[in-house]
Amino acid sequence: MGVARQYCGALGKRANCQVVVSAEYVAEEPESPRPLHWPVSGRLYLPEEWANDRERRGISHVPGGVIFRSKPSVALSLVDLSREWGVPFEMVVADSGYGKYPSFLGGLEERELSYVCGVESTFGVRLPEEVVAAKEAGAPPYGGRGQPPKERPAPLHTAEEVIGSVPEEAWQTVSLREGTKGSLSKRMVALRAHRARGSDRHSTDHERVLTAAEGWLIAERPLPGSPTPSAHKNDAKEEELKYYYGSLGAEEPLEHLASLAKSRWAIEQFYEDSKGECGLSDYQGRRWDGLHRHLALSMLAYSFLMLHSSVTRGAGGSNSSGGEPFFPLGQAHDAS
DSSP states (O other): OOOEEEEETTTTEEEEEEEEEEEEEEOSOTTSSSOOEEEEEEEEOOOHHHHTOHHHHHHHTOOTTOOOOOHHHHHHHHHHHHHHTTOOOOEEEEOHHHHTOHHHHHHHHHTTOEEEEEEOTTOEEEOHHHHHHHHHHOSOOOOSSSSOOOOOOOOOEEHHHHHHTSOGGGOEEEEEEEETTEEEEEEEEEEEEEEEESOTTSOTTSTTOEEEEEEEEEEEEOOTTOOOSOSSHHHHHHHHOEEEEEOOOTTOOHHHHHHHHTTTHHHHHHHHHHHHHSOGGGOOOOOHHHHHHHHHHHHHHHHHHHHHHHHHTTOTTOOTTOOOOBEEEEEEEEEO
């Protein structure tokens, strides 16, 4: 059920697989070596060809109210569901599989939720000083013919262009957390920027133009001398750079931004451990209700083990670091 040719994270390529969109609750600051976290909810992503196929829906017992929704839309529905349940989170963290969609980031902003999401190198931004300059310049002079010109937006840049112009001395070494092989550190930089889209050929009120509130454009790369994942030297620079965008205020230190940007490892740990210890990957049925019951039981088992582990190590389930709880979103991919 729900199997289609789509990107499979477990394989790193497109394959016939199922995709489950899920949400994890992190109760402690991500700088903690072992932050307390547990799954909140999850839902199978139903590809459009499945959602529109009445016969397959009937065989799989897909409820009539389940319609096709994109993965970002499913993720936002999990955010809404968690709010309905009273889950007290204040931050959403997601990878570029969600951050690349303006509708997802816009949905978080409409819900007045802070976020730090991975984005692609082509992610569009406008620089605050250029936004102010464009506003002060106003509309171009009227030539006396046709409609008077309207105010134009500031130039649109990509994340890659902006980060590429940052001087080397602006990059800082940031220790993210203690890993199994010692401290995990990266070279990172962050600068203020506006999430944006649309060419300056259009006016600021054009439907294609967006200049959102000011946030943080964040970039990460390995420490000098670290091995790169690429076997091709020409591709190494592109592959070692990662980009994030966050809606947090200007007072946030780089260390906190960096730890939030890298905090999705908690949900990756959930998938890895629950498949090995809680039977998450053992379901072989073909029904919508059966899969979600199995998912719920696996999540419950994982939550029990996490709570038991936190008590035995003395955490007691408390937010010992005093930070704000947050909410990573992720996907499970099972090839078939």
